[in-house]
Amino acid sequence: MAGSSSHDRGSRDGGSPEGHDDDPLPSIDFTTFVASLSHSALMHLGEAPPLDGHPAEQNFPLARQTIDLLGLLEEKTRGNLTGDEERILAHTLYDLRTRFVELSKAHAVARGKK
Numbered sequence: 001m002a003g004s005s006s007h008d009r010g011s012r013d014g015g016s017p018e019g020h021d022d023d024p025l026p027s028i029d030f031t032t033f034v035a036s037l038s039h040s041a042l043m044h045l046g047e048a049p050p051l052d053g054h055p056a057e058q059n060f061p062l063a064r065q066t067i068d069l070l071g072l073l074e075e076k077t078r079g080n081l082t083g084d085e086e087r088i089l090a091h092t093l094y095d096l097r098t099r100f101v102e103l104s105k106a107h108a109v110a111r112g113k114k
Contacts, residue, residue: 030085034070038092041066045096045103060104067096 026032042048044063046056074089081089 030081031088034073034085034089034092037066037070037073038096041070041096042099045099047099047103058103058107060100060107063096063100067093067100070096 039048041063043050043056044059044066046058049056070089070093074093077085077089
């Protein structure tokens, strides 16, 4: 195919654009999606290391945005999830919201001491 990039070929033939065809991606389902967003929120809270190996940094606005996105997902999917999916989402939101409150309070106290 003249003029097509490796990215175009990778997306059409199911292969990875970077040539990592031997690195299987996990299947995408609702639980995986929630877990991915949860990990992003935890990274922004400084509770999980970023995937690039750099030290974790706290970014409360991005953490709040990701948590709010999960809350929106809960609201918009109400009545359309399985019992397990509802529980996973509810538990994830409870955990993230609790951590957010605790960590943002600790951060505010630490900033007040400086």
